[in-house]
Amino acid sequence: MTSQTSGLAGIVLAGGHGTRLGGRDKPAITLAGRSLLDRTLDAVADADPLIVVGPSRPVSRKVRWTLEEPAGGGPVAALAAGLDSLTEPTELVVVLAADHPWLTGATLRRLVRRLRADGNAGxxxxxxxxxxxxxxxxxWATDVLRRAVPRDAAGRALGGVLAGAEPLHVSAVAAETSDVxxxxxxxxALRDFEG
Structure with a gap:
């Protein structure tokens, strides 16, 4: 991934309350010995820096932790916190939730290739x-993402914020978009990963 993704940063949103899972710490749920968060970090392993927005947890690689303001302010506030923590100049930013266990590095390489091949999309x-x-x-192109995310981010709908950047739509393969x-x-997920 490195040769195709130089200048790639990663922001992983790992907050939330897991209410539909009875309040469980969703990113910490393990499948075949790996947490959902670690599985996501594996998919974006070559991003540098790699920023996780949420409470600090044990993970298998070096990450930069940050929290949204206000706490529980939603995904746009979390994304804004991740961008605030991204001080290095980067061309592209991967934005992911921490609960997509079928996501792989190949998925992200495909998105990067499509974005770079287009040349105009944000x-x-x-x-x-x-x-x-x-x-x-x-x-996302870093500058496009920074322009799209408002400072008054709490409670805003993520789709409403990002749709204006008119991104390319890339069809998922198999279970790539499936979450938990x-x-x-x-x-x-337990059946698929633990058989």
Whole structure:
């Protein structure tokens, strides 16, 4: 991934309350011995820096931790906190949620290739089977992302903020966009990863 993604930073949103999972710490849930957060960090391992927005937890690689203001302010506030923590000049930023265990480095390489090949788009996001953009599975031009994310970020809808950047829509392959939000989705992930 490194040769195609020089100048790539990563922001992983790992907050939230896991309410649909009974208040569990969702990024800490393990599948076959690896937490959901570590699986996401594996997919974006070549990003530097790699910023995680959420409470500090044990992880398998070096990351920079930060928290959104106000706490619980939602994904736009979390993304704003990640961008505030990104002080290095970078060409592209991967923006991910911490609960997509089927995400891989190949997925992100595909998004980066599509974005760079286009030359005009501000970002590239995966779209699911019905064609819905998955805003927390994307790669963005850093300057475009900084312009799109407002300072008054708390409580804003992520899609409403990012759709204006008119990103490329890239069709997902297999289960790339599947996340773990509900007990049923967790059961599926456990079956897939632990057999």
């Amino acid at each position: 970002g590239a996001v995966l779209v699911d089977g019905p064609g819905r953009p998955q805003w927390l599975l994307g790669v 939000d509900t007990p049923e989705e967790l059961s599926r």
